[in-house]
Amino acid sequence: MDKRTIGMWLYRNGGGDKIGKKIIKQLKERDIDVVNDLNLRHAIAKNGHIIYHGKENSGIKLDKLDLFFSYNAGEQTQYQMYLYQALNRIIPMINSYDAFALTEDKFHTSFVLRNNGIKTPDYKLCHRDDGHELKKIIKKWDKMVYKPTDGWGGVGLTKIENEANLDMLMPFLNQMDLRFFYVEKFIDYDNTDFRVDIVDGEFVSCYGRKASGTDWRTNVTSGGSVFMREANDEIIDVAMRACKATGVDIGGVDIIYDREKEEYVVLEVNGIPAFATPEQEKMGLNFNSKKIDLIVDLIDRKTK
Known part of the structure; x- marks a missing residue:
């Protein structure tokens, strides 16, 4: 069997750099090489290949890797995700592009x-012109939360407690040129x-x-x-x-x-x-080792 090689792009802040080193060490013990820090921002696609042009490992054809492990939420861009999708048509990913996009x-x-x-909060997705529908919803639900469909980290979440709040929010949302609104019932x-x-x-x-x-x-x-x-x-x-x-x-x-x-x-x-940060580990969150072990097992299995 040819030696397996994977690409990895893991966040580095909050102890992520040390986590990455531990993953690489365990993979090498299983005879799996890792091309680390593969930020798709520095890749281009041409003639059937996706080629990396970073400071290190420049010229590597990412489509020839056995797997790509992308784990960096804070630095994702539309360009990276577009290449992520293309690359996943050729090689395995963790997570798959479809699961990531979902x-x-x-x-x-x-x-x-x-x-x-599986239970979730009651929700509504409305066309941008259905302001009357949102007013019907707030009367029924009493309180609701506006959520950007693609936000993370709580950014953009807005609690709407009455029609007056909704009337104030709508002009702002219209200025953002949104095509639809997603709201959830506020849970007690x-x-x-x-x-x-x-x-x-x-x-x-x-x-x-x-x-x-x-x-x-x-x-x-x-x-x-x-x-x-x-x-x-x-x-x-x-x-x-x-x-x-x-x-x-x-x-x-x-x-x-x-x-x-x-x-x-x-x-x-x-x-x-995220993995537990060094500060969180000190307070007793000690799951990093188990998570690393399971990820290494997963990569091993997916590349065989």
């Missing part, structure tokens, strides 16, 4: 989850969530996030904080089914408890869930 879109994720029997919850990590169908870890002060968003980038939290069997089952439904090899599932309906609800499936 989980990047909140409406499509909710649509797929609901059709697989305790301002905490469960982040459950799944790799290759196996449970890795669970921790909690709590909104700060009077905010309702639990995202760390929006001021939320991480705390130790155990997952029960029901939460783990929901997370596993959500990852299976969306097709992700690696997924971080955000789950809250709906106090009104007394049930667990999936808010989001994140295709690039």
Whole structure:
């Protein structure tokens, strides 16, 4: 068998550089070479090949790799994703482009989850000219959340508590030239969530996030904080089914408890869930080693 070679693009902040080195070390122990830090920003496509032109490894044909492992949410661009899609037509990916694109879109994720029997907040997708429909919804739901379908980290989330809020928001949304609006019913919850990590169908870890002060968003980038939290069997089952439904090899599932309906609800499936930072490891989040082991096993299996 020819020696296997994969490409990897892993985030470097928050301890990501050390995580990458550990993954590379374990893969080399299995006789798998890694071409590291392959940012598709520095690649071009021509004549049936996607060729990398970075400072290192310049000239390598990415389509000749055995697999590409892309794990960098913060630096993704439209160009990179376009090449990501093309490359995945030729070689295996973790996650696949289809799974990545699905989980990047909140409406499509909710649509797929609901059709697989997984609870999500009630939602509506409306054409931009259906302002009257949004007013009907706010009267029915009392409170709702406007979400950009392709946002992450809590950016752009807007809580709408009455018609006056909606009237103020609509001109702003129209200025953005959006073609449609996605809204979810605001869930009565305790301002905490469960982040459950799944790799290759196996449970890795669970921790909690709590909104700060009077905010309702639990995202760390929006001021939320991480705390130790155990997952029960029901939460783990929901997370596993959500990852299976969306097709992700690696997924971080955000789950809250709906106090009104007394049930667990999936808010989001994140295709690039972060490893624990050094600071979080000090507070007891010790799942990095297990996650690395499972990712290495997954790469090994997908390249055989």
